[in-house]
Amino acid sequence: xxxCPVPVLPPPRRQExxxxxAALGLDPEAAALAEADGRPGLGVVEEALTHTSARRPWNHxxxxxxxxxxxxxxxxxxxxxxxxxxSVGQRSxxxxxxxxxRWLAELGERCNLEQVWRIGPVAAGDRAGQATLxxxxxxxxxxxxxxxxxxxxxxxxxxxRWLTPHWQRSSDDLLAHPERHNWKSALQEWSQPRGLGLPVxxxxxASSLHGDPRRFNCTVSLQLPHxxxxxxxxxxxxxxxxAEQDAxxxxxxxxxxxxxx
Numbered sequence: 001x002x003x004c005p006v007p008v009l010p011p012p013r014r015q016e017x018x019x020x021x022a023a024l025g026l027d028p029e030a031a032a033l034a035e036a037d038g039r040p041g042l043g044v045v046e047e048a049l050t051h052t053s054a055r056r057p058w059n060h061x062x063x064x065x066x067x068x069x070x071x072x073x074x075x076x077x078x079x080x081x082x083x084x085x086x087s088v089g090q091r092s093x094x095x096x097x098x099x100x101x102r103w104l105a106e107l108g109e110r111c112n113l114e115q116v117w118r119i120g121p122v123a124a125g126d127r128a129g130q131a132t133l134x135x136x137x138x139x140x141x142x143x144x145x146x147x148x149x150x151x152x153x154x155x156x157x158x159x160x161r162w163l164t165p166h167w168q169r170s171s172d173d174l175l176a177h178p179e180r181h182n183w184k185s186a187l188q189e190w191s192q193p194r195g196l197g198l199p200v201x202x203x204x205x206a207s208s209l210h211g212d213p214r215r216f217n218c219t220v221s222l223q224l225p226h227x228x229x230x231x232x233x234x235x236x237x238x239x240x241x242x243a244e245q246d247a248x249x250x251x252x253x254x255x256x257x258x259x260x261x
Contacts, residue, residue, distance in 0.1 A: 005057040007046040017042050020116050024162045030149050041148065048144035049113075049137055053120030060140035067143030071099050074142070074159045078167050083175075097174050097182075098167055101135040107166055108134030113141075128212075128238065183248035190252060191222055199248065203240050218243035220251050231255060 009017070018028040031041035040047075044063070052059040075095045083091060097103060108114075113134050123133060142159055149158030187199050203218040214236045221232040233254060235247025 006040050007043040007050070007056075007058055009042055009046055013046070014042055016116060017045050021045065024111060025165070026145065026149075026158060026162055030158070034148055044144045044148050045141070046118075048140035049116055050118040051120065051123060051133055051137060053123035053133075054118045055120060056118065060137055063140040063143035063147070064136055065143070066146065067139040067141065070146045070156065070159055071139060071142050071163075074156060074163055075099050075167070077156070077160060078164055079171075082164075082168065083171060094171060094174060098170060101132070103170060104135035104138040105131040107163075108138040110166065111138070113137060183245045183252060187220070187222075187248045187252045190256070196222055196224065199251065201244050201247070203243055206236075213238050216240050216243040218247045220244070220247040222251060222255065224255060 018031070021028045021031070028042075031045070033041075034044075035041035047058045048060050048063045048067075050056050050059050052061060072095070075098045076091075078098075079086070079091045079095060083094065086094065114130070117133070117137055119133060123129065142163070145159050145162060146155035149155045184199075191197065191199060200221045201218055202221075203216055205215065206217045207215045209215060215238050216236065218235045218237070218240070219232055220235070221230045223230050231251065231254065233247050233250040235243045235245070235250060237243035237246050
């Protein structure tokens with residue numbers, strides 16, 4: 001393990017992190033055992049929850065790097081255990097959703113990450129960018145759990161203990177309603193078997209304001225059978241991807257009733 005500054009925590013902060021870990025379904029006793037062995041304990045959790053914007057001697061980046069690898073392996077183990085009937089391709093697509101920044105941001109919100117994180121004043125004032133912070137710190141927290149609970153000697157099991165209930169709920173929803181999470185793929189999967197080809201997207205930036213929900217405008221077009229005109233819909237979003245997803249959703253909701261007539 002590389003040498004890095006170890007946070008020294010005052011008793012109130014230690015109590016706060018112990019309660020936080022317990023709320024995640026993890027036994028905080030692992031931190032005490034680690035510290036008794038001379039290894040970093042709760043300081044690892046503090047490191048994971050400290051964003052670079054806080055400008056402290058330690059930050060989340062090392063553990064985010066570790067957490068990225070742990071998260072993908074843990075998701076693969078979860079799918080092998082709970083969704084082994086899916087094809088490899090289906091599992092790969094589902095895993096991509098279960099380790100996405102969107103999913104991590106939602107996990108951070110469910111776990112009340114904002115109550116314990118350390119972020120800088122500028123980041124604290126940027127409400128639009130806080131989903132990204134939640135995703136980054138959640139990934140770092142995965143790395144911290146892996147490291148604190150023994151790394152190769154039990155860290156993966158601890159990560160799975162925390163993440164599995166959340167993944168169970170999310171995977172059930174994703175499998176039941178896949179279009180809710182990837183409208184572009186759903187539209188493409190609807191259009192191609194009908195010989196309509198690929199939807200065409202045209203996006204442009206309408207605002208330079210970061211976090212503006214109407215920063216990007218996107219139009220998606222599709223040629224429907226027995227119709228001379230091309231059917232198109234317009235979408236908006238804070239990113240190009242979000243605008244494309246919004247446009248795809250609207251077009252799919254429009255063309256499905258048309259095709260059924």
